[in-house]
Amino acid sequence: ELKVEQNPLFLSMQEGKNYTIYCNYSTTSDRLYWYRQDPGKSLESLFVLLSNGAVKQEGRLMASLDTKARLSTLHITAAVHDLSATYFCAVESPYNNNDMRFGAGTRLTVKP
Amino acid sequence: DAGVTQSPTHLIKTRGQHVTLRCSPISGHKSVSWYQQVLGQGPQFIFQYYEKEERGRGNFPDRFSARQFPNYSSELNVNALLLGDSALYLCASSLFTVDTEAFFGQGTRLTVV
Numbered sequence: 001e002l003k004v005e006q007n008p009l010f011l012s013m014q015e016g017k018n019y020t021i022y023c024n025y026s027t028t029s030d031r032l033y034w035y036r037q038d039p040g041k042s043l044e045s046l047f048v049l050l051s052n053g054a055v056k057q058e059g060r061l062m063a064s065l066d067t068k069a070r071l072s073t074l075h076i077t078a079a080v081h082d083l084s085a086t087y088f089c090a091v092e093s094p095y096n097n098n099d100m101r102f103g104a105g106t107r108l109t110v111k112p
Numbered sequence: 113d114a115g116v117t118q119s120p121t122h123l124i125k126t127r128g129q130h131v132t133l134r135c136s137p138i139s140g141h142k143s144v145s146w147y148q149q150v151l152g153q154g155p156q157f158i159f160q161y162y163e164k165e166e167r168g169r170g171n172f173p174d175r176f177s178a179r180q181f182p183n184y185s186s187e188l189n190v191n192a193l194l195l196g197d198s199a200l201y202l203c204a205s206s207l208f209t210v211d212t213e214a215f216f217g218q219g220t221r222l223t224v225v
Binding site for chain 2 (some may be wrong): 103
């Protein structure tokens with residue numbers, strides 16, 4: 001069974017600092033997603049990573065994928081308060097490409 | 113273009129009742145998936161429908177059922193509601209091809225009392 005683990009689950013950062021969120025998954029998959037969720041809101045797609053070595057950047061966020069290690073990272077550079085949210089990684093099931101398995105989420109708080 | 117729309121946005125039901133949640137996909141998207149997100153957890157896959165046929169099912173009891181209509185909209189039905197069914201129910205639509213991603217609606221917040 002495909003399992004997805006994120007760490008840390010809670011992260012409190014100072015503005016201007018850098019940090020990395022990790023996402024490990026248990027079986028081979030073709031695709032990994034990162035989503036952002038604000039309290040009471042739906043999921044906003046951040047990145048779709050399709051191949052080994054893929055790296056994507058948007059603003060202060062950069063995501064990478066190592067399919068051999070079954071590991072993805074979401075790196076935050078010079079955090080700002082607006083980045084406070086819960087971040088989820090999700091991995092596509094190898095048996096059904098519309099069945100995404102989500103991690104438990106990382107609740108990020110950026111403090112002034 | 114309108115995104116994925118879900119109705120209602122909020123709903124309160126009593127234990128034992130039945131509920132129907134609705135989802136309209138993005139225009140042109142033929143695949144709809146349903147997820148349950150319990151407070152403080154990641155979403156869990158319930159169903160996926162494509163061209164009106166069930167293409168995937170998560171680990172949920174038979175009280176949960178769904179269907180997709182000719183216009184690709186979808187309904188999720190839950191019978192004999194339990195307190196533990198209280199959650200945010202998310203619908204996602206996609207083109208159901210190799211290189212497409214799913215887009216999520218705003219969700220329906222179901223509270224069972």
